[in-house]
Amino acid sequence: MPIASAHPLLSVAALVAGYGRPVVGPVDFTLARGEVLGLAGPNGSGKSTLLSVLAGAGRRFAGSVDLAPGVEISWQTQRQPAVAGIPLNGRELLALTGASAAGLPPWLAARLDERLDRLSGGQLQFLHLWACLQAPADVILLDEPTNNLDPQGVAALGAAIAARAAAGAGIVLVSHDDDFVAAACQRVVRLPGGPRP
Numbered sequence: 001m002p003i004a005s006a007h008p009l010l011s012v013a014a015l016v017a018g019y020g021r022p023v024v025g026p027v028d029f030t031l032a033r034g035e036v037l038g039l040a041g042p043n044g045s046g047k048s049t050l051l052s053v054l055a056g057a058g059r060r061f062a063g064s065v066d067l068a069p070g071v072e073i074s075w076q077t078q079r080q081p082a083v084a085g086i087p088l089n090g091r092e093l094l095a096l097t098g099a100s101a102a103g104l105p106p107w108l109a110a111r112l113d114e115r116l117d118r119l120s121g122g123q124l125q126f127l128h129l130w131a132c133l134q135a136p137a138d139v140i141l142l143d144e145p146t147n148n149l150d151p152q153g154v155a156a157l158g159a160a161i162a163a164r165a166a167a168g169a170g171i172v173l174v175s176h177d178d179d180f181v182a183a184a185c186q187r188v189v190r191l192p193g194g195p196r197p
């Protein structure tokens, strides 16, 4: 049963974020338990930049990001950790984030004991997603999660996101794939593209 709450896990107000200068915002939204919120917009509109600020890593020029007390964040970045040459297998990766392997699709569960650098790009992407999604976090940030996934992987990802939200997580999902955003998210914040005024 979904764990709904009137108190947001995350509140973003008039947030402006960027690097040497602002590249996105002002943006406002809240995220409650059980919600999947989409951040959509064209390439370069600042979706990844926003996620990095939500995760506490980016530069905030104005506005606020408030987390409810005790909230833990799990952040899947577009760039996966380099694993070539490292003798780490899938089971060990999941153990590192405290993610359970229960419910992993069979096509990946069968390869859990293999080294990560022997998996395909799509298999590695799904495992990385799973390690973030199933970590013991309250807020989960996903950056272009469908990258490298085939239709089977996209379907399994959609199911995993829905199940994790139903179990009480709040999820912010960044994607340029409007069909996936429409299917996976209950609400969408659309960022404008083009040069800032």
Ligand SMILES: Nc1ncnc2c1ncn2[C@@H]1O[C@H](COP(=O)(O)OP(=O)(O)OP(=O)(O)O)[C@@H](O)[C@H]1O
Pocket: 019, 020, 023, 041, 042, 043, 044, 045, 046, 047, 048, 049, 050, 176
């Ligand atoms: N490390 C950085 N330093 C300076 N500018 C950056 C940096 N990373 C991104 N940018 C700029 O910030 C703007 C927003 O980039 P961002 O990656 O957040 O957009 P995005 O919507 O996630 O794009 P995409 O869909 O292509 O991933 C772009 O103009 C980009 O060039």
